[in-house]
Amino acid sequence: MNSFTYVESSESDPEIPLVGGDVTEGVVRVGDTVRRPVGPNAPLVHALLGYLEEAGFPGAPRFLGIDAAGREVLTFVPGEVAGRPRPAWLADEERLASVGRLVRGYHAAVAGFVIPEGVRPSRGLSEPPGMPPAPRYPAEVVGHRDYTPDNIVFRDGKAAALIDFDLARPTTRVDEVSNAMMYWAPLCDPVDADPLLREVDVPRRCRILADAYGMSDVDRSRLVEMLTLGTRRAWFLMKQRAEEQGGGWARMWEEGIGDEIKRREAWLDRHGAAIDAALSTP
The missing domain is CATH 3.30.200 (Phosphorylase Kinase; domain 1)
Structure with missing residues (x-):
């Protein structure tokens, strides 16, 4: 185009x-x-x-x-975005479920999209030495891949639209859902969570998102594995972007995003089984 x-x-x-x-x-x-x-x-x-x-x-x-x-x-997409400081409704479970439905609606809409000839997703930088390989699951959709509270517009208390598609590229559905969970469950050490989300039941919120999306049993079984590997890869990628692209990436690294990713990895090691159980329990 x-x-x-x-x-x-x-x-x-x-x-x-x-x-x-x-x-x-x-x-x-x-x-x-x-x-x-x-x-x-x-x-x-x-x-x-x-x-x-x-x-x-x-x-x-x-x-x-x-x-x-x-x-x-x-x-301009009108509505309400969870900027900073985060609004009191950030932990609301009805809004959480609406995020899952919006992601599913986006996937349904984009399912037939074929990347035009001559257009290639920006891969940015080559993979840095030492980074674990990506999972070998085939891409299913061109995903948004950045479901932060800043990138979802709400209207009437429900997730209505996505903004900022800069990270879009072919990916799996489970990667998309896990990306939403990372920010909305949230999947991190509580010390790094917004105060409004530090006391929530994270496995329960993962289940709410998965159910609202309509996540398959196969994807539920893969989620913790892919989350853990994705977190390990994220440390290398963020460090590389900070060093080679600077700007906001460098600022985030200086503010400690690398340490936050390491804490997330340790947190997932401790709580992955509970998340897996919450997703798979009938």
């Missing part, structure tokens, strides 16, 4: 900074549009958003073109 020039309206609107993400900087709202820097994965993201628009999927912004400043122009 070729990018095209966005034609501005005759009336000029002010640029209002939108904050909350960890990596992408320079995101602003202009009227009913959002302007973002063009990332290395833009060809795939633009094709994906175009497909979702044609499929009638309401839970994603529309790509409108490139403005005179060289930025992506997307439709």
